[in-house]
Amino acid sequence: MKRFRAPKIRNLRRYIFIYFFVFLFIWVFMIHSVMVKMSSRFVQKSHITFGIVADVQYADSENGSDFLKKRIRYYRNSLNLLENAINDWKKSSDPVAFVLQLGDLIDGKNNHGGEASSKQALITALHPFQSLKSTPTYHTIGNHDLYNFQRSFFIESPVMNPSLSLSIETSPSSQHLYYTFLPHPKLRIVSLDTYEVSLLGYKDSPDDPNFLMAQAMFREHNHNENVNDIDGLEGLDRRWAAYNGGVSQQQLVWLAQVLRKATTREENVIITTHVGIRAEYRGYNVCLAWNSEEILAVLAEHPCVIAVLAGHEHSGWDYLDPQTGVQYVTMPAVIETEPGSNAYATARLFDNSLEIKGVGKVPSYSIKLRYHLGSKSNT
Ligand SMILES: [Zn+2]
Numbered sequence: 001m002k003r004f005r006a007p008k009i010r011n012l013r014r015y016i017f018i019y020f021f022v023f024l025f026i027w028v029f030m031i032h033s034v035m036v037k038m039s040s041r042f043v044q045k046s047h048i049t050f051g052i053v054a055d056v057q058y059a060d061s062e063n064g065s066d067f068l069k070k071r072i073r074y075y076r077n078s079l080n081l082l083e084n085a086i087n088d089w090k091k092s093s094d095p096v097a098f099v100l101q102l103g104d105l106i107d108g109k110n111n112h113g114g115e116a117s118s119k120q121a122l123i124t125a126l127h128p129f130q131s132l133k134s135t136p137t138y139h140t141i142g143n144h145d146l147y148n149f150q151r152s153f154f155i156e157s158p159v160m161n162p163s164l165s166l167s168i169e170t171s172p173s174s175q176h177l178y179y180t181f182l183p184h185p186k187l188r189i190v191s192l193d194t195y196e197v198s199l200l201g202y203k204d205s206p207d208d209p210n211f212l213m214a215q216a217m218f219r220e221h222n223h224n225e226n227v228n229d230i231d232g233l234e235g236l237d238r239r240w241a242a243y244n245g246g247v248s249q250q251q252l253v254w255l256a257q258v259l260r261k262a263t264t265r266e267e268n269v270i271i272t273t274h275v276g277i278r279a280e281y282r283g284y285n286v287c288l289a290w291n292s293e294e295i296l297a298v299l300a301e302h303p304c305v306i307a308v309l310a311g312h313e314h315s316g317w318d319y320l321d322p323q324t325g326v327q328y329v330t331m332p333a334v335i336e337t338e339p340g341s342n343a344y345a346t347a348r349l350f351d352n353s354l355e356i357k358g359v360g361k362v363p364s365y366s367i368k369l370r371y372h373l374g375s376k377s378n379t
Pocket of ligand 1: 144311
């Protein structure tokens with residue numbers, strides 16, 4: 001009898017053992033599901049998410065250095081870093097709705113190979129952005145872009161001039177490279193063209209009033225033979241180099257109108273610009289818009305502005321204005337970022353703040369909204 005019972009008991013133990021583990025697995029799975037659901041209730045989802053990148057300055061060229069021969073420029077690898085940034089945005093569970101590219105997408109040295117070389121570099125550098133398919137990129141024009149092409153090229157290009165490719169608000173005609181759009185009812189982006197009054201990009205239109213004005217203004221301040229030479233200039237006068245530029249009076253009027261409406265509608269505004277408009281960075285002043293005081297005066301009259309994002313000054317810096325609460329961020333350049341690192345950011349709009357999460361060389365920022373979401377009152 002005992003010889004027959006032993007196998008049955010062993011089988012029974014085996015079944016109990018299996019049932020126990022199946023039960024334990026189901027129990028753990030259920031607890032985990034409940035915890036995930038509970039935690040997602042406490043983690044607020046962003047209302048809109050977008051990417052920010054500046055100064056890719058791609059060229060099919062060996063590494064070089066900046067003007068002072070202090071920092072390496074990784075001309076080919078900058079494209080790899082841009083692709084890495086865009087792949088991260090693609091893989092994110094919180095996909096970007098758009099990308100802000102703050103200027104100098106391709107380097108001036110591409111023009112050494114003529115127009116065909118510049119066009120090839122532009123096609124190559126735009127390709128990663130285009131791989132985002134229906135996610136648009138909003139470009140801001142930089143000096144290196146204008147070393148390759150005239151302004152007319154960008155004005156006529158539906159790829160680089162978003163006002164032509166997308167139904168977004170711009171100035172009275174589309175013959176401008178400044179524009180604004182409203183990606184969320186409480187968030188407005190305003191992109192400035194700090195090369196509208198400039199020595200760059202007017203070779204095919206030498207009688208343009210903005211070019212004539214730029215020449216007159218420039219020669220009042222800088223008498224050096226080389227227009228990029230700031231020798232002899234002191235303090236804020238060091239901004240008078242051809243690699244900087246300014247905005248026209250017409251653009252200032254347009255900016256004031258946009259900001260007035262935005263304030264009335266309680267929209268939080270982010271300004272994007274290639275050349276920075278504040279001079280706090282170590283008293284350096286060599287990457288500063290020619291008429292930055294006029295731009296700042298317009299911004300000061302409108303409380304809707306929460307942040308100003310710039311490129312151009314490659315090491316990157318930031319400044320929080322204690323008077324207005326406006327956060328100024330100059331993005332570190334991709335072109336001077338070593339392989340293996342990166343320099344981009346992802347911004348997320350929450351009820352009370354804009355959270356900018358930097359990657360690699362870019363710090364993170366928490367920017368208070370002027371107008372909270374779901375609220376009609378000023379904060
Ligand atoms: Zn630049």
